[in-house]
Amino acid sequence: MDRIVDIATDGRHLSAYRGFLIVAEDGQEVGRVPLDDVAGVIVHAHGVTWTTNLAVALAQRGAPLLLCGSNHAPVAVCLPIDGHHEVNGRIRAQWEAGKPLSKQLWKRVVVAKIRWQAAVLEAQGHSAAAFETLARKVGSGDPANVEAQAARRYWPLLMGSGFRRDRAAGGANAMLNYGYTVLRSLCARAVVAAGLHPAIGIHHANRGNALALADDLMEPFRPLTDALVVRLLARGVDSLTPASKRAFAGLVALDLPGDTGTTTVSGIATRSAQTLAACFQTGRAADLILPVPPSALEIAGLDGLLQ
Structure with a gap:
């Protein structure tokens, strides 16, 4: 486990x-x-x-061994050098992947993230029809930045009109930071295990970011953390506690639908990383398998982490 x-x-x-x-x-x-x-x-x-x-x-x-700052966001990481028996060939293919492929891969990531956001909103009783319209508008590389357009609609609906996403803030923002750190760690492990280099992203390209590819891969998973934070807030938990940290840590073992049936979040991340490695080698973005948006009943499974 x-x-x-x-x-x-x-x-x-x-x-x-x-x-x-x-x-x-x-x-x-x-x-x-x-x-x-x-x-x-x-x-x-x-x-x-x-x-x-x-x-x-x-x-x-x-x-991975992650070290975090006072805002609960990771600032350093220790990762293995060898992660897969084909690591040299896979990293070479990753490095040589052209922009057209990277842009198509990023399109698929953004579409998956927006559809996950819609699923989380619908589970909270909100109408999310506009998000499917936005998902259909995402182009190769997301030149219109539809991801940001979706975010501007998403956060007020999910957290209220007064909420502002701020990595340096406390409260709900600190809880989001923590949940994202858990997902980032999970995706970093999956990326390395797939024989890919975590610093070579398909979209995130900050020179100082050693986990750019993990950040790319975790995008569709982010709404899972968001949904858990909403549930914690509804129970009067508005800051990180030992119990809420255990709930976030439990995300990796949560059962969700996958392309081959129900599996854990960890299993889905591994599957996504493995198929991403295949995409770099085949040049086909369509081979990338990303997490399937869950139903309201499946999202309700988050309540089991709060007991």
């Missing part, structure tokens, strides 16, 4: 021992997780230390 391990308590020490990730405080063990179950480790707290053996063990399993 894939698990995201969050370290949010100051002064913890992390190590590897006999196949387990060991969490200790003042020399005493306070928790352990089988290393084979770890999908990623996210460090939010101050004064946390870890052993080289643990970093190596995580890398050998393709699990």
Whole structure:
């Protein structure tokens, strides 16, 4: 089972021992997780230390180690060098992919994201017919920036007219940051496991972004975090708590519809990354498989993470 391990308590020490990730405080063990179950480790707290053996063990399993700033957004990441037996050929194909292919891939990502936004809004009782119209308007590379047009409609409907997305803010924004960090870690792992280089994106191209491709791949998954934040707010939770962090970490194991049947979010991310690698090698954007927008009943499954 894939698990995201969050370290949010100051002064913890992390190590590897006999196949387990060991969490200790003042020399005493306070928790352990089988290393084979770890999908990623996210460090939010101050004064946390870890052993080289643990970093190596995580890398050998393709699990990223993410370090976060005070706004709960990642600022550094440790990823494995080798992720797939065809890594050289796949990264070469990724690097040599032409702009037409990248633009077609980005179109598919944006369309999937907008349709996910529509599904989340409909699950909240809002009419989202306009979002399907927007999805149909997305062109190769999204030159009209339909993604931004959808966002301008989406956030007020989902969170209220007074909400502004601000990565540096607290409250709901901090919860969104945290949920996105979980998804980013998951997608980074999937990208590396597929033999791709996480810094070579199809759209995100910031020179300082070591996870550009993971950021591209996670876009359709973002509304899943948004839907969970809305549910937390409805329960009076307006800041990050240990319980809400556990809920976000549980997103990776949530069951959702896939192209081959019901699978976990982790499984869908892996499938998306593997098919993206195939797209780079074949030159066919149509081969990219992205998460299918869920039904209202499937979105209601998020409530199980809040218990």
